[in-house]
Amino acid sequence: xxxxxxxxxxxxxxxxxxxxxxxxxxxxxxxxxxxxxxxxxxxxxxxxxxxxxxxxxxxxxxxxxxxxxxxxxxxxxxxxxxxxxxxxxxxxxxxxxxxxxxxxxxxxxxxxxxxxxxxxxxxxxxxxxxxxxxxxxxxxxxxxxxxxxxxxxxxxxxxxxxxxxxxxxxxxxxxxxxxxxxxxxxxxxxxxxxxxxxxxxxxxxxxxxxxxxxxxxxxxxxxxxxxxxxxxxxxxxxxxxxxxxxxxxxxxxxxxxxxxxxxxxxx
Amino acid sequence: xxxxxxxxxxxxxxxxxxxxxxxxxxxxxxxxxxxxxxxxxxxxxxxxxxxxxxxxxxxxxxxxxxxxxxxxxxxxxxxxxxxxxxxxxxxxxxxxxxxxxxxxxxxxxxxxxxxxxxxxxxxxxxxxxxxxxxxxxxxxxxxxxxxxxxxxxxxxxxxxxxxxxxxxxxxxxxxxxxxxxxxxxxxxxxxxxxxxxxxxxxxxxxxxxxxxxxxxxxxxxxxxxxxxxxxxxxxxxxxxxxxxxxxxxxxxxxxxxxxxxxxxxxxxxxxxxxxxxxxxxxxxxxxxxxxxxxxxxxxxxxxx
Numbered sequence: 171x172x173x174x175x176x177x178x179x180x181x182x183x184x185x186x187x188x189x190x191x192x193x194x195x196x197x198x199x200x201x202x203x204x205x206x207x208x209x210x211x212x213x214x215x216x217x218x219x220x221x222x223x224x225x226x227x228x229x230x231x232x233x234x235x236x237x238x239x240x241x242x243x244x245x246x247x248x249x250x251x252x253x254x255x256x257x258x259x260x261x262x263x264x265x266x267x268x269x270x271x272x273x274x275x276x277x278x279x280x281x282x283x284x285x286x287x288x289x290x291x292x293x294x295x296x297x298x299x300x301x302x303x304x305x306x307x308x309x310x311x312x313x314x315x316x317x318x319x320x321x322x323x324x325x326x327x328x329x330x331x332x333x334x335x336x337x338x339x340x341x342x343x344x345x346x347x348x349x350x351x352x353x354x355x356x357x358x359x360x361x362x363x364x365x366x367x368x369x370x371x372x373x374x375x376x377x378x379x380x381x382x383x384x385x386x387x388x389x390x391x392x393x394x395x396x397x398x399x400x401x402x403x404x405x406x407x408x409x410x411x412x413x414x415x416x417x418x419x420x421x422x423x424x425x426x427x428x429x430x431x432x433x434x435x436x437x
Numbered sequence: 438x439x440x441x442x443x444x445x446x447x448x449x450x451x452x453x454x455x456x457x458x459x460x461x462x463x464x465x466x467x468x469x470x471x472x473x474x475x476x477x478x479x480x481x482x483x484x485x486x487x488x489x490x491x492x493x494x495x496x497x498x499x500x501x502x503x504x505x506x507x508x509x510x511x512x513x514x515x516x517x518x519x520x521x522x523x524x525x526x527x528x529x530x531x532x533x534x535x536x537x538x539x540x541x542x543x544x545x546x547x548x549x550x551x552x553x554x555x556x557x558x559x560x561x562x563x564x565x566x567x568x569x570x571x572x573x574x575x576x577x578x579x580x581x582x583x584x585x586x587x588x589x590x591x592x593x594x595x596x597x598x599x600x601x602x603x604x605x606x607x608x609x610x611x612x613x614x615x616x617x618x619x620x621x622x623x624x625x626x627x628x629x630x631x632x633x634x635x636x637x638x639x640x641x642x643x644x645x646x647x648x649x650x651x652x653x654x655x656x657x658x659x660x661x662x663x664x665x666x667x668x669x670x671x672x673x674x675x676x677x678x679x680x681x682x683x684x685x686x687x688x689x690x691x692x693x694x695x696x697x698x699x700x701x702x703x704x705x706x707x708x709x710x711x712x713x714x715x716x717x718x719x720x721x722x723x724x725x726x727x728x729x730x731x732x733x734x735x736x737x738x739x740x741x
Binding site: 261262265284287288290291294295298299301303304305306307308327 | 586590592594595597598601602604605606670671672673
């Protein structure tokens with residue numbers, strides 16, 4: 171039942187999906203992290219993934235960022251020059267793809283940032299991987315990306331370690347969008363921030379999404395974040411997708427027991 | 438026939454100190470290093486009668502290249518007369534019968550720490566540089582296995598990030614020695630702690646250069662006529678030290694890399710870092726007939 175459910179396309183979408191994942195399974199010794207998970211993300215849409223801790227949502231995101239390979243499964247991005255299953259790419263192609271086409275923001279800024287480098291240097295690193303070798307261009311494009319993520323430019327040469335949590339997330343975001351990726355992955359981007367900062371970061375994300383129509387996948391256990399950001403929601407539990415649908419539908423009329431519990435617990 | 442007639446007469450040590458199998462291994466690795474310019478080759482670094490970190494890597498390569506007709510010069514920070522240089526030089530001649538020299542023009546084999554001679558090296562000369570840390574990626578990637586993958590992928594973006602940070606923090610590139618350079622358009626190497634002044638000398642040079650790190654057990658090479666391009670931003674040109682206008686207070690020669698010697702009054706004077714070039718210049722000034730070779734830098738500029 172779940173597989174059929176996961177593959178059902180939204181009725182009003184006419185464009186083919188940007189991201190297609192089918193039948194992804196992953197075990198870590200005895201622990202089943204993902205069990206036959208399928209997902210689709212359409213261009214310009216925001217997919218929210220909710221679920222309790224250990225439900226496999228972060229593992230799924232790591233798979234989307236090609237940081238880990240599954241035991242089975244198929245992953246495609248509808249981008250020019252990328253035919254076939256992305257899980258079969260070699261290390262080099264995988265790294266180039268991740269650097270240039272996929273942006274990611276981690277919950278823990280230490281994972282995504284070089285703490286000893288300056289904030290602008292962190293953004294510049296992405297551009298350097300893509301082959302930019304002009305100092306002026308690096309500086310300009312880093313400034314542009316930091317500005318787009320609403321980072322105060324007078325602090326662009328401060329080290330991330332000296333910045334507040336919200337600012338660190340903005341640096342991560344700037345780094346992620348510097349190369350205008352086709353896909354932006356957000357792993358609990360606002361968890362650990364206080365509520366007012368959380369609102370500001372979400373605001374920035376929302377504005378970015380509106381201005382650039384970036385395709386996003388956002389993972390959170392916070393239904394409020396998902397409700398604010400997502401067009402479509404996928405509910406995961408124990409490595410399986412238990413329900414998915416439009417955000418309104420999930421929040422107003424949850425079908426699955428677990429989703430009902432989740433939504434009511436929030437309310 | 439007895440076994441004694443078939444064996445070589447007893448010797449206190451093998452020719453050139455290292456045993457034959459050690460030299461064979463080193464030669465294979467040196468050939469490999471020449472075949473893939475700038476790529477670090479691991480080798481089994483042997484014990485030599487010197488502490489690791491004092492030039493054992495360079496010494497092993499030099500010992501392997503020695504022959505009785507060799508003429509060796511050993512440089513320590515530009516000087517031939519430091520204790521370290523003198524000891525290595527006398528050791529080399531003792532174990533091989535090679536001649537010793539201070540003169541760059543007379544040498545066939547030059548082992549050096551921190552400097553490349555100012556006089557142009559010829560195709561029949563070999564330069565051996567001692568390297569403390571052969572891995573240019575070490576500052577950005579502490580995991581050596583990952584660093585090797587990065588070399589394989591030519592993933593050198595992070596090295597430019599170091600330069601970016603230096604310009605952002607200090608307004609200019611602060612990397613003084615060990616300036617990373619791209620060899621033959623493929624591998625980035627650290628050219629041992631030679632000053633920026635010396636790095637352009639390796640570009641399309643006539644001589645063969647070996648760089649060897651004994652403690653880290655890695656050697657690499659820059660074959661003759663190989664491109665050696667320092668990493669730079671396209672809009673921030675490579676700059677050597679501002680020594681072109683300095684004059685040596687002993688020889689009166691100008692336009693070469695200088696050592697600064699602080700004076701009591703708070704000022705400082707300069708003297709040629711390449712000490713034997715200075716000696717030759719003084720002798721020539723005093724009327725002796727001494728040949729000074731063509732130098733890489735002319736009037737403080739490197740002709741391109």
